[in-house]
Amino acid sequence: MPRVMLITAYDGTNYNGSAYQPEATTVEGMLMRALKGLTGEDVELIGASRTDAGVHALSNLFVFDTGSTVPPDKFSYALNSMLPEDIRIMKSMEVDSSFHPRHCNTVKTYQYRIWNADVMLPVKRLYAWHCSFDLDIQRMQAAAHYLEGTHDFTSFCNTQTQTPDHVRTVCSVGVFREGQEVVIEVKGKGFLYNMVRIIAGTLAMIGRGKGEPEDIINMLEAKDRSAAGPTAPANGLCLMKYEFPDKEVSL
């Protein structure tokens, strides 16, 4: 049976996250329903990243095995005609039958957007966190630097997590302005539950002058969620792209 990969993009506003829940509207649930309609199969989807309710994606991956005669590259077109407009298959393709989107050496890029002005612009309200206080980008950049590398990120992880190992490798944390937005771009090989949102909340806290950039060192060492800053709201977060060791899968 061929294994097919779907590169999906979605507006997370109307979904209870990406991962299937029997009683809630989720991105995976919508994909399963569309695939059932198209192929008649109850496929088992393997998602690359779980995103929280309200988090967006330009590129999240799902794979499934299918006995359908639909050519792998045609799933995108066929599924888009059955899916709501806030979920799109940007591309579909056949992958090796052993390919697993979580068991490969991928690098993921997330962006967290902060609308940094007195009043929130209505057309940005679903895609950025509104912070009206002044943010010092240089302080945020200095703090971000301490997060790069391989660390125990227990302090930057929701306490509800069920993952025992909290050591992760963050390749880079960039902070830059784009018009009235402050963008935090985090690249890494794996992330814990709420990790990027806690990084964003902590950098914003330091950016507004509460604490010093070097405090990140103590936060990491504490291995205690209460040592870091608040969890920034879900709507500012977007999963941007996946890079594979050999090839890049993105828009």
Add this chain to the structure above:
Amino acid sequence: MPRVMLITAYDGTNYNGSAYQPEATTVEGMLMRALKGLTGEDVELIGASRTDAGVHALSNLFVFDTGSTVPPDKFSYALNSMLPEDIRIMKSMEVDSSFHPRHCNTVKTYQYRIWNADVMLPVKRLYAWHCSFDLDIQRMQAAAHYLEGTHDFTSFCNTQTQTPDHVRTVCSVGVFREGQEVVIEVKGKGFLYNMVRIIAGTLAMIGRGKGEPEDIINMLEAKDRSAAGPTAPANGLCLMKYEFPDKEVSL
């Protein structure tokens, strides 16, 4: 009685346009309700530009006279606490009692956004028109040039208009790429009903190879709506800013 100007921004998705209609949800209707709640007055608002259902604004102006004791610059804060998040007052200020936002020599800037790729990105779906066919920017720029200046724009006006005079001055029409978007930026002193959307639909038609840039000359001369291209959808359009002869009122 002081005259107060509100610089408003809104996401037009959920509104039947900016201008008040007794039986429909409009931006002006929401402003009137919030002003009634704040001041107790049934104020008469004068809007600078009527925008269609689904059209967005970063800066549209409304003025009103008020006997309220609220300081003019505090209306923004007070009204924002009463308005839904898809309408914001970016700034409020006192203006001369003779100031009328439509009877002054303003220049308005509109942007029309086209998402030009095979698949529409979900997070852009409310703010851009999806055109999957290839658009030739240079052809669109050449066509845009013929629209600049003072012309009779009858061919670029909805036939339902009640305005008898169809001569308008378009200061400039720019066409440029921004990532996967094609942006059409139109500056002018006044616009007819649907004029920018018909300009966008016509430029896209020429950009995909249906007709030549010089055809704009004949379209203008025809003074007949059927001579120009289709009306592009409302959601791609955004009123960006107002410039006054002396000062600039914008974000």
